[in-house]
Amino acid sequence: MSELTLKANIDRPDDFYADLLAAHEGLPKAQSDALNARLILVLANQVGDREVLKDALAAAKQAMHRDPARS
Secondary structure: OOOOOOOOOOOOHHHHHHHHHHHHOOOOHHHHHHHHHHHHHHHHHHHOOHHHHHHHHHHHHHHHHHOHHHO
């Protein structure tokens, strides 16, 4: 079983963020939300480990409680 990685682990994260924003450019809110949902499912499939995915969900939810203004 793998372990959830919460430290920075993306090659060129600023470039990825720019790609993410570009993918959403021009989309209405509903389509942008649908893109996010599809991306989550694609990445969850890549991870493949249910325990890691459960840990990721818990970490994301916990982060929302720490900083509600960013949720």
